[in-house]
Amino acid sequence: MIINPIKLSQDLISCKSVTPIDDGAIGILRGVLEGLGFSCYALDFTSKEDPAEVRNLYARIGGGGPNLCFAGHTDVVPPGDLRLWAHDPFDPVIRDEILYGRGASDMKTAIAAWVAAVSEFLAERESFIGSLSLLITGDEEALAFNGTRKVLEWLKERNEKIDACIVGEPTSHTRLGDMIKIGRRGSISFTLTVQGAQGHAAYPQLADNPVTRLINILHDLKEKPLDEGTEFFQKSNLEVTTIDVGNPAANVIPALATAKFNIRFNDRHSAKSLEFLVREMCGKYAGKYDLTVHVTGEAFITPPGDLSGLVAGAVKKITGLEPELSTTGGTSDARFIREICPVVECGLLNTTAHKIDECASEADIRSLAAIYKEIIAGFFRG
Numbered sequence: 001m002i003i004n005p006i007k008l009s010q011d012l013i014s015c016k017s018v019t020p021i022d023d024g025a026i027g028i029l030r031g032v033l034e035g036l037g038f039s040c041y042a043l044d045f046t047s048k049e050d051p052a053e054v055r056n057l058y059a060r061i062g063g064g065g066p067n068l069c070f071a072g073h074t075d076v077v078p079p080g081d082l083r084l085w086a087h088d089p090f091d092p093v094i095r096d097e098i099l100y101g102r103g104a105s106d107m108k109t110a111i112a113a114w115v116a117a118v119s120e121f122l123a124e125r126e127s128f129i130g131s132l133s134l135l136i137t138g139d140e141e142a143l144a145f146n147g148t149r150k151v152l153e154w155l156k157e158r159n160e161k162i163d164a165c166i167v168g169e170p171t172s173h174t175r176l177g178d179m180i181k182i183g184r185r186g187s188i189s190f191t192l193t194v195q196g197a198q199g200h201a202a203y204p205q206l207a208d209n210p211v212t213r214l215i216n217i218l219h220d221l222k223e224k225p226l227d228e229g230t231e232f233f234q235k236s237n238l239e240v241t242t243i244d245v246g247n248p249a250a251n252v253i254p255a256l257a258t259a260k261f262n263i264r265f266n267d268r269h270s271a272k273s274l275e276f277l278v279r280e281m282c283g284k285y286a287g288k289y290d291l292t293v294h295v296t297g298e299a300f301i302t303p304p305g306d307l308s309g310l311v312a313g314a315v316k317k318i319t320g321l322e323p324e325l326s327t328t329g330g331t332s333d334a335r336f337i338r339e340i341c342p343v344v345e346c347g348l349l350n351t352t353a354h355k356i357d358e359c360a361s362e363a364d365i366r367s368l369a370a371i372y373k374e375i376i377a378g379f380f381r382g
């Protein structure tokens with residue numbers, strides 16, 4: 001049975017699967033994969049961090065290793081103001097050979113392209129040594145507590161081994177295949193509240209202005225570069241995202257001042273080392289302070305090697321492009337998977353991801369399926 005990646009993309013986009021709602025997306029995928037001979041496990045997870053139950057899927061065909069896994073997510077971000085869309089975001093229309101809908105770029109289409117590639121591979125190769133698997137989550141776009149992380153725990157309990165993983169996030173920049181990702185920067189967010197003593201602006205010696213101290217801390221943190229970047233990573237960067245004092249009076253020194261800031265960091269740092277750095281700076285200026293830290297993910301890299309070579313070769317064969325091996329952009333579920341095996345991300349253009357009128361060209365979806373088929377064939381060739 002050969003799967004049409006456009007039709008399957010449309011079926012998936014029709015599901016209003018805004019995190020954590022599934023709306024039948026996993027069921028559609030499960031039906032198709034079972035039709036291809038996969039053993040499927042629908043995995044519903046919840047956690048104390050996020051009580052909203054999320055549906056995930058692990059599917060596998062073949063026996064033993066090596067196990068090549070494809071990871072992706074069926075959940076999508078909210079469409080925003082529906083009136084701004086040219087079409088209903090959950091009605092996947094094709095106009096001028098472009099498929100529109102929420103998830104057309106990020107990343108229902110990539111899942112469909114992988115399944116189509118698998119169907120063609122299986123049609124040509126009745127038997128192969130190893131396994132093909134899919135790890136699909138419904139919790140990537142939001143908190144990600146009940147998704148990939150939990151599925152990986154479930155796999156570990158069952159001694160299910162994955163040897164290499166392709167993540168279908170949209171990684172292409174201006175043309176399909178011009179960029180793949182071999183790692184990601186880490187991300188850490190801080191909320192810092194500096195405590196002072198309230199007083200009259202005319203008698204600063206009788207007060208303690210927390211705004212001054214907060215500004216000094218932020219200035220010093222921002223002024224000195226965290227590093228100069230590495231061969232595969234851009235420079236780490238800190239951005240102050242808000243400063244809140246909420247003081248309505250011009251003649252009152254406030255008691256508290258709060259700022260939020262986020263650091264995107266490379267593998268010269270860790271969440272721990274950055275927290276240490278920030279606390280050190282706070283100690284220098286802050287007096288009494290309160291610091292909340294949220295780590296989204298550590299920086300990681302799968303150094304250029306067999307897997308990135310395989311993916312880059314497949315991209316080159318189908319598109320003629322030599323993809324850039326990048327670590328830019330936000331985080332993805334690759335941050336969890338990299339703990340168990342090499343992982344490379346390769347997918348469609350990300351230009352319309354999360355936007356109004358999100359879309360992908362039919363030609364790109366078909367080419368991505370061809371790239372994926374090359375990757376699969378190459379993986380099981382050697």
Ligand SMILES: [Zn+2]
Pocket residue numbers: 073106107140169170
């Ligand atoms: Zn995504």
